[in-house]
Amino acid sequence: xxxxxxxxxxxxxxxxxxxxxxxxxxxxxxxxxxxxxxxxxxxxxxxxxxxxxxxxxxxxxxxxxxxxxxxxxxxxxxxxxxxxxxxxxxxxxxxxxxxxxxxxxxxxxxxxxxxxxxxxxxxxxxxxxxxxxxxxxxxxxxxxxxxxxxxxxxxxxxxxxxxxxxxxxxxxxxxxxxxxxxxxxxxxxxxxxxxxxxxxxxxxxxxxxxxxxxxxxxxxxxxxxxxxxxxxxxxxxxxxxx
Numbered sequence: 001x002x003x004x005x006x007x008x009x010x011x012x013x014x015x016x017x018x019x020x021x022x023x024x025x026x027x028x029x030x031x032x033x034x035x036x037x038x039x040x041x042x043x044x045x046x047x048x049x050x051x052x053x054x055x056x057x058x059x060x061x062x063x064x065x066x067x068x069x070x071x072x073x074x075x076x077x078x079x080x081x082x083x084x085x086x087x088x089x090x091x092x093x094x095x096x097x098x099x100x101x102x103x104x105x106x107x108x109x110x111x112x113x114x115x116x117x118x119x120x121x122x123x124x125x126x127x128x129x130x131x132x133x134x135x136x137x138x139x140x141x142x143x144x145x146x147x148x149x150x151x152x153x154x155x156x157x158x159x160x161x162x163x164x165x166x167x168x169x170x171x172x173x174x175x176x177x178x179x180x181x182x183x184x185x186x187x188x189x190x191x192x193x194x195x196x197x198x199x200x201x202x203x204x205x206x207x208x209x210x211x212x213x214x215x216x217x218x219x220x221x222x223x224x225x226x227x228x229x230x231x232x233x234x235x236x237x238x239x240x241x242x
Contacts, residue, residue, distance in 0.1 A: 022137075022140065022149055023149065024137075025135040025136060025137055025151050026135070028149055028151055028165055028170060029125040029128065029135060029151070031170040032125055032165060032170050032171060032172070033123065033125055033126060035169060035170055035171055035203065036123075036171065036202060036203045037201050037202040037203060039126060041201050041202055042122070042123060042126060042202065043122070043126070044228075045202070045227055045228060046068065046069050046228055047066070047067065047068040047069065047228055047229060047231050048065075048066070048067050048068075048225065048226065048227060048228075048229070049064065049065070049066045049224075049225075049226040049229045049231070050064070050065045050066075050067075050222050050224070050225050050226075051063070051064050051222070051223055051224040051225075051226075052206075052220055052221050052222040052223045052224070053220070053221050053223070054077055054218060054219070054220050055218065055219040055220075055221070056217065056218050056219075061077050061078055061079050062077070062078045063075070063076070063077045063078075063220060064076045066229075066231060066235065067121055068121065068231065068233060068236065069121050069122065070089075070090045070121065071088070071090055071117075071119065071120055071121050072087075072088060072089050072090050072121070072233070072236040073086075073087060073088045073116055073119065073236070074086075074087040074088075074235045074236055075087065079099070082098045082099070083096065083098075084096065084097055084098070084099070085105075086108075086116065087235065087236050087237075087238070088113065088116040088117065088236065089233075089236040089237040089238075090236070092107060092237070092238055093107070093108040093112070093113035093116045093117060094106060094107050094108055094238040095108055095112070104241075105238050105239045107238060110181070111181040111182040112182070114179075114180060114181055114182070115189075118159060118161075118177070124153050124159075124161075125153075128153075131155075132155045132156060132157075133153055133154070133155050133159070134153070134154050134155065135151055135152070135153055136151070136152050136154075137149075137150065137151065137152070138150030138151060138152040138162045140164075140167075141164070143164050143173050143174045143192075144173075144192070146166055146167075146173055147166075147167045147168075148164035148165055148166060148167060148173060148174070149164070149165045149167055149170075150162055150163070150164050150165075151163050151164075151165065158180070160177060160178065161175055161176065161177045162175065162176045162177070163175050164176075171193075171196060171203065172193055172205075173192065173193055173194065174190055174191065174192050174193065175190075175191045175193070176188055176189065176190050176191075177189050179212070184212055187212045187213045188212070188213055189210065189211070189212055190210070190211040190212075190214070191208060191209070191210050191211075192208065192209040192210075192211070193205035193207070193208055194206075194207050194208075195207040199225045199227060200227045202227065204222070204225050205222075206221070206222040206225075207219070207220070207221055207222070208220045208222075
């Protein structure tokens with residue numbers, strides 16, 4: 001009788017576990033924003049500067065990434081004394097790539113600019129509907145041993161990413177998207193985020209790793225994050241030729 005009672009209790013417990021439903025995408029978004037510091041704190045950020053090291057092909061280089069509201073970006077990597085620059089002012093993306101023979105500021109092609117134009121300064125999970133983003137559930141899976149909830153984010157202009165949130169802390173540990181053009185067209189780009197640390201009340205991932213179809217192409221280890229630095233926004237626009 002005791003064994004039957006124990007078995008019955010185990011079955012009830014197991015049934016209750018399976019009956020628990022995953023949170024809705026709205027609940028995931030709300031909890032994520034709260035855990036990152038809250039809507040007000042995130043909206044108060046007008047610009048950021050991140051400094052650290054980029055690891056590519058077994059080598060490390062100093063990197064500085066400056067971003068601003070309006071989805072503007074400026075990435076500078078110092079390689080053997082030469083500067084690689086990629087920037088976007090919200091309309092035009094440009095670059096200087098001395099090792100590719102591009103020694104003067106040159107406008108990127110649509111293919112080259114795809115990733116920069118697809119990056120949002122303010123999280124897509126804030127005011128999603130008003131900004132034209134649609135959130136829907138995606139298949140949950142383990143990401144490097146961590147159980148996650150998947151949320152697909154899309155809009156009418158072709159933005160299409162899947163974010164994977166740690167089920168315990170509800171913070172993103174990976175984001176995936178399909179490469180639409182260029183040499184990597186058709187492959188899956190995976191961006192892993194980890195080593196979250198608090199910076200002025202906000203949780204920031206201090207380590208990021210980018211993979212294409214599972215193969216690592218870049219790692220970025222951040223050593224300093226500056227919130228709302230004083231910046232000259234002309235740095236985002238392509239310099240005018242004299």
